[in-house]
Amino acid sequence: xxxxxxxxxxxxxxxxxxxxxxxxxxxxxxxxxxxxxxxxxxxxxxxxxxxxxxxxxxxxxxxxxxxxxxxxxxxxxxxxxxxxxxxxxxxxxxxxxxxxxxxxxxxxxxxxxxxxxxxxxxxxxxxxxxxxxxxxxxxxxxxxxxxxxxxxxxxxxxxxxxxxxxxxxxxxxxxxxxxxxxxxxxxxxxxxxxxxxxxxxxxxxxxxxxxxxxxxxxxxxxxxxxxxxxxxxxxxxxxxxxxxxxxxxxxxxxxxxxxxxxxxxxxxxxxxxxxxxxxxxxxxxxxxxxxxxxxxxxxxxxxxxxxxxxxxxxxxxxxxxxxxxxxxxxx
Amino acid sequence: xxxxxxxxxxxxxxxxxxxxxxxxxxxxxxxxxxxxxxxxxxxxxxxxxxxxxxxxxxxxxxxxxxxxxxxxxxxxxxxxxxxxxxxxxxxxxxxxxxxxxxxxxxxxxxxxxxxxxxxxxxxxxxxxxxxxxxxxxxxxxxxxxxxxxxxxxxxxxxxxxxxxxxxxxxxxxxxxxxxxxxxxxxxxxxxxxxxxxxxxxxxxxxxxxxxxxxxxxxxxxxxxxxxxxxxxxxxxxxxxxxxxxxxxxxxxxxxxxxxxxxxxxxxxxxxxxxxxxxxxxxxxxxxxxxxxxxxxxxxxxxxxxxxxxxxxxxxxxxxxxxxxxxxxxxx
DNA sequence: CTGAAAGCGCTTACAG
DNA sequence: CTGAAAGCGCTTACAG
Numbered sequence: 001x002x003x004x005x006x007x008x009x010x011x012x013x014x015x016x017x018x019x020x021x022x023x024x025x026x027x028x029x030x031x032x033x034x035x036x037x038x039x040x041x042x043x044x045x046x047x048x049x050x051x052x053x054x055x056x057x058x059x060x061x062x063x064x065x066x067x068x069x070x071x072x073x074x075x076x077x078x079x080x081x082x083x084x085x086x087x088x089x090x091x092x093x094x095x096x097x098x099x100x101x102x103x104x105x106x107x108x109x110x111x112x113x114x115x116x117x118x119x120x121x122x123x124x125x126x127x128x129x130x131x132x133x134x135x136x137x138x139x140x141x142x143x144x145x146x147x148x149x150x151x152x153x154x155x156x157x158x159x160x161x162x163x164x165x166x167x168x169x170x171x172x173x174x175x176x177x178x179x180x181x182x183x184x185x186x187x188x189x190x191x192x193x194x195x196x197x198x199x200x201x202x203x204x205x206x207x208x209x210x211x212x213x214x215x216x217x218x219x220x221x222x223x224x225x226x227x228x229x230x231x232x233x234x235x236x237x238x239x240x241x242x243x244x245x246x247x248x249x250x251x252x253x254x255x256x257x258x259x260x261x262x263x264x265x266x267x268x269x270x271x272x273x274x275x276x277x278x279x280x281x282x283x284x285x286x287x288x289x290x291x292x293x294x295x296x297x298x299x300x301x302x303x304x305x306x307x308x309x310x311x312x313x314x315x316x317x318x319x320x321x322x323x324x325x326x327x328x329x330x331x
Numbered sequence: 332x333x334x335x336x337x338x339x340x341x342x343x344x345x346x347x348x349x350x351x352x353x354x355x356x357x358x359x360x361x362x363x364x365x366x367x368x369x370x371x372x373x374x375x376x377x378x379x380x381x382x383x384x385x386x387x388x389x390x391x392x393x394x395x396x397x398x399x400x401x402x403x404x405x406x407x408x409x410x411x412x413x414x415x416x417x418x419x420x421x422x423x424x425x426x427x428x429x430x431x432x433x434x435x436x437x438x439x440x441x442x443x444x445x446x447x448x449x450x451x452x453x454x455x456x457x458x459x460x461x462x463x464x465x466x467x468x469x470x471x472x473x474x475x476x477x478x479x480x481x482x483x484x485x486x487x488x489x490x491x492x493x494x495x496x497x498x499x500x501x502x503x504x505x506x507x508x509x510x511x512x513x514x515x516x517x518x519x520x521x522x523x524x525x526x527x528x529x530x531x532x533x534x535x536x537x538x539x540x541x542x543x544x545x546x547x548x549x550x551x552x553x554x555x556x557x558x559x560x561x562x563x564x565x566x567x568x569x570x571x572x573x574x575x576x577x578x579x580x581x582x583x584x585x586x587x588x589x590x591x592x593x594x595x596x597x598x599x600x601x602x603x604x605x606x607x608x609x610x611x612x613x614x615x616x617x618x619x620x621x622x623x624x625x626x627x628x629x630x631x632x633x634x635x636x637x638x639x640x641x642x643x644x645x646x647x648x649x650x651x652x653x654x655x656x657x658x659x660x661x662x
Numbered sequence: 663c664t665g666a667a668a669g670c671g672c673t674t675a676c677a678g
Numbered sequence: 679c680t681g682a683a684a685g686c687g688c689t690t691a692c693a694g
Contacts, residue, residue, distance in 0.1 A: 345664075345665085346664065346665045346666075347665095348664075348665065348666080348667095349663090349664060349665080352663095352664090359663060359664090360663070360664085361663055361664090364663080364664080383670090385670095386669095386670045386671065386672085387669080387670050388670065389670095
C-alpha cells in the first residue's frame with residue numbers, strides 16, 4: 001500500500017508530529033532529525049494524503065471551471081489559460097460543462113457547496129441565478145469570467161461595447177454604408193453590449209439604425225446559424241455591404257452563405273468577426289476579426305480566484321480586457 | 332459555517348452513526364428515526380464532506396483526464412464525452428494538459444500517486460514511460476485513450492491501420508494515381524499505423540510506394556504544418572493528384588496551399604482528412620474525411636475507468652472504434 | 663434498531 | 679527540539 005506518515009515516523013524513529021513539521025518546512029526541527037525524516041520520506045516515496053490535509057481545515061488545492069461547453073470554440077483557449085495558471089499555483093482544475101442547463105448547473109453548484117474545491121470560476125449563461133448568488137453569499141470564493149453577475153464579485157471581462165464600436169467604425173470607415181449585425185442571445189449582457197456598441201457607432205457616423213438588417217444567431221450553433229442568418233438577411237435586403245458578427249464561427253458561416261450567393265468577400269460585402277479563434281486564419285478569405293485575449297482571460301480569472309481564496313475579505317476586483325482589431329482579408 | 336454530521340445528529344437527537352446509516356441508505360433504521368434525520372438534513376442543508384468520506388477508504392469520486400492540450404482540436408470533443416459520462420456516474424473530472432512535456436507529465440503523475448483521484452484516463456504522447464508504467468503497476472486504475480501502451484491495460488483506440496487503408500483505397504478508387512501522404516509523428520503508433528494502412532492500400536492497388544511524396548507534419552501545428560508540407564511536396568513533384576492527411580487541420584492547410592498554387596480541389600488534387608472536426612464542414616470546399624467518434628471514445632474511456640475502479644482485478648478490456656469515410660466535396 | 667468507540671491520515675496547539 | 683493528545687468529518691465493525 002501507499003506509505004503514510006506513520007510509516008515515515010516509524011522508519012525515521014520519530015513522532016508523526018515531527019514528520020509533519022519537516023513537511024511543512026517549519027524551522028523548529030534539528031538538522032540531523034530532519035535529515036533522517038527526509039531520508040525516510042525519500043526511501044518510502046511518501047506523499048502526504050491531500051484528503052487528510054484538506055480535512056484539517058486546509059485547502060484541497062482544487063478549483064472548478066464551470067463553462068457552458070468545452071466544444072464551444074472559445075473555451076479551449078480559456079480553459080487552457082486557467083489550467084496553466086492553476087498548475088503553476090499547485091492547483092488542480094475540475095472541468096464542468098453545463099450546456100447552460102439549469103439542472104446541470106445546479107448539480108455542479110451542489111458539488112461546490114460541499115466545499116470539496118477551494119473555489120470556482122464561472123462562465124455560465126445566466127447573468128443571474130439564485131443558486132449562484134446563494135453560493136457567493138455563503139462566502140464561497142468565486143470569479144465571474146466573461147459574464148457580469150449582478151453583485152459585487154471578482155470579474156474578468158472584455159470591453160464589449162467599446163470593441164463593437166470600433167469594429168463597426170472600421171467597417172464604416174472602409175466605406176460600408178449598410179452594415180448588418182448578427183446578434184447573439186440578448187439575455188447575455190456580453191451580446192447586449194456588443195449590440196449597443198454597434199448602434200452607437202452607426203449613430204456617430206450618421207447612419208440610421210435599421211432593424212431589418214439585424215438578425216439573431218444561435219450562439220450554440222454558430223456556423224450554421226451564421227449561414228442561416230445571412231440567408232435571411234439577403235432575402236430581405238440585397239444591398240448589405242458589411243456584416244459584423246458577434247463571433248468568428250457565425251462570421252465564417254456568413255462568408256460561406258455569401259459565397260453560395262456568388263457575393264464576393266470583401267469586394268461586395270465585408271465580414272468582420274469577433275474572437276480570433278484558430279479557425280479564423282484557416283478560412284477563405286482569412287477572417288478579419290476582433291482579437292480577444294482568451295488565454296490571458298482564463299489565466300487572469302485563475303489568478304483572481306487564487307487571491308480570493310487567500311483573502312476572502314479583500315475588495316472585489318474587476319479586470320477588463322480590450323479586444324483589438326486584427327485585419328486579415330475578409331474586411 | 333457549513334453543517335456537519337454532528338449538527339444533524341444533535342438536531343435529530345440521534346447518534347452520528349445513525350445519521351451515517353440514513354445517508355448510506357442502509358435498511359437498518361426505523362422509519363420514524365429516519366424521517367427525523369432526513370428532516371434535520373433538509374433543515375440544515377447538510378451535505379456530507381467528501382474529503383472525510385474519501386479519507387475513510389472510500390472513493391473521492393474524482394478522476395483525471397491527462398491529454399496533450401485541450402486546444403488541440405480533437406480534445407474538446409473527447410473530453411466532453413469523458414466529462415458527460417463522469418457527471419452521469421457522479422464523478423468529477425480534473426483536466427490535465429501535458430503538452431507532451433516530460434516535466435509536466437511527471438508533475439501530474441505525482442499528483443495522481445497521492446491517490447487523490449480514483450483513476451485516470453491517459454492520452455499522452457509517449458507510447459511508453461517509466462512513470463506511467465510504475466503508476467499502473469502500483470495498481471492505480473487507468474485507461475489508455477487513443478494510445479497503445481506497452482502493457483496490459485484498458486484501452487480505447489481507433490482502428491487506424493484499417494481506416495487509413497480504406498481512405499487511401501477510396502482515393503485510388505476515384506482515379507488517383509499519385510497519392511501523397513502527410514505523415515504524423517512516427518513515435519506515436521497511431522500515426523505509424525495510419526502510414527502502414529496507406530502503404531498496404533497502395534500495394535493492393537499495384538501502385539509503387541514513393542518516399543518522395545510522403546512528408547512529415549508537426550501534429551501540434553497542424554494547419555501551418557499541412558500548408559508547408561504541401562508546399563514542399565509540390566516543389567518536389569507537381570504530379571500529385573491526391574493527398575491523404577492524418578488529421579483534418581493539416582488537410583485544410585494543404586487545401587489552402589493548393590489554392591495558393593491555383594490547383595483546384597478536388598478536380599486537380601483530391602484531399603482527404605482524418606477526424607471530422609467541426610472545421611471540416613466549414614472549409615472551401617468542405618472536407619472529405621474519416622469520421623472518428625471522438626465524443627464516444629471519451630465516453631467509453633470513462634466507462635472503462637469506472638469499471639476498473641470498481642473491479643481492479645478484472646481482465647483488461649480493449650475497445651476498438653472504426654473511423655468511417657465521410658464524403659463531402661474535397662475528394 | 664441504535665449507540666459508543668476506533669480509526670482513516672493528517673495538523674496543531676500544548677507540554678516538557 | 680520533540681512527543682502525546684485532540685480533533686478534522688466521516689464510516690464501520692462491535693455491543694447491546
